[in-house]
Amino acid sequence: MTNIKPLADRVLVKPQAAEEKTVGGIIIPDTAKEKPLRGEILAVGQGTKDEQMVLKVGDQVLYGKYAGTELELDGEKYLIMRQQDVLAVLG
Numbered sequence: 001m002t003n004i005k006p007l008a009d010r011v012l013v014k015p016q017a018a019e020e021k022t023v024g025g026i027i028i029p030d031t032a033k034e035k036p037l038r039g040e041i042l043a044v045g046q047g048t049k050d051e052q053m054v055l056k057v058g059d060q061v062l063y064g065k066y067a068g069t070e071l072e073l074d075g076e077k078y079l080i081m082r083q084q085d086v087l088a089v090l091g
Contacts, residue, residue: 004043004073006080009051012043013061013068013079038062038090039079047083055083060090 006012016038040060047053055061068081 006045008045009083010045013039015039061086062088
């Protein structure tokens with residue numbers, strides 16, 4: 001677990017690994033793979049006076065293709081994004 005504490009209405013997301021795809025026996029390189037669009041919430045901010053934080057640690061979520069800012073810490077990739085960039089919570 002990381003020591004990042006998001007501020008306000010932001011959340012820290014651990015993206016799910018992109019699935020390995022092959023086309024006719026050819027392995028698609030990492031640069032051509034689709035960005036994963038789902039992940040797990042690792043940390044949440046307190047929300048703002050205008051927007052209550054409804055997401056919680058452990059939620060599995062879907063988010064937009066270009067949502068968030070990518071971070072890399074200790075060789076792990078994370079996204080930090082606003083709560084409003086999360087499209088859905090998977091149940």
